[in-house]
Amino acid sequence: MIENRFDVAVSARHLHLTQETLEILFGKGYKLEPVKPTKGQYLSTSRAAVQGPKHTYENVAIMGPCREYNQFELALTDTRVIGIDAPIRMSGDIEGTPGVTVIGPCGSVTLDKGVIVAKRHIHLNPLLAESLGLKNGDSVAMRVESDCRSLIFEDTIIHLSKSPESNTISHIDTDEGNAANIQKRGKGSIVINK
């Protein structure tokens, strides 16, 4: 049986961009490169500025590979600094969200939507999901243990991974990481009410 204990990774503010947006920012034919070789989604070596009404964040990480939509994910603390009242949403659920201006060395793009605070979630291994009786889209409580700020995040959404070999990993934002006193990575477990 798979252990109900997994990595919890803290995501700082970051961008997902379409290839089209990327080329406006960095030039025709530009390609994202991973900082280190990874399966699936990766941190790229490219950075862009993100300009809101109250502040501009320089050097915002761009995730690869490119997506079919543009999205800027930030923490609630960041929303007040940059001056954009973004909602808490699942990644990709961007209809009706505010936009922002993204600036690269070759050009800039003003997005008409795509600014969200990401809803905390767990990419759950399907075998662990089965053993816990969980399905895609379920909302669970996840305990994160840490030095002097342990806590239990309710309202954590299950994203079922496809591969039985996949590692379970939870993504939370910097506010949530700070509330739990973990900086980049911690350990979590799904709370099972017996």
Add this chain to the structure above:
Amino acid sequence: MIENRFDVAVSARHLHLTQETLEILFGKGYKLEPVKPTKGQYLSTSRAAVQGPKHTYENVAIMGPCREYNQFELALTDTRVIGIDAPIRMSGDIEGTPGVTVIGPCGSVTLDKGVIVAKRHIHLNPLLAESLGLKNGDSVAMRVESDCRSLIFEDTIIHLSKSPESNTISHIDTDEGNAANIQKRGKGSIVINK
């Protein structure tokens, strides 16, 4: 019986100062005034700048009345912005903590200690404490219910209030408030394991 449900107040970064420090910043004989009349601790009408190695926060709130020690409380997010690696401590427990420079219109003071991230805590009515079997200094779990980010803060310290008429109130910082999706005030309850 008193209800186990109380206000949870989100504290943004703020200063507690001695009368001596206050007079260096604002001039001889300067007095703090509350923004609105309050019993006990209050938000004053005075503000000062706080300068760290990486950033200066302007217009930081000064709490009144003056204390016997200087203290700058901030969130973990703020520690990275200002560039000070402050520990998580109970208010007043400032031995061995880093210092910072505080700047007012008449002068500035470089504190040799006093920068902390406040440990979450509950000022608990003594009658409610008795009914829950809790004493001063106990660590409890506190549930905060909110729209889409409910959570349970473990490692929450009990500060027993003296007066049986006192209102129970919990203080958390902005990172914790954001992790729970409450901006200024929410509602909490102490989790009782039966």
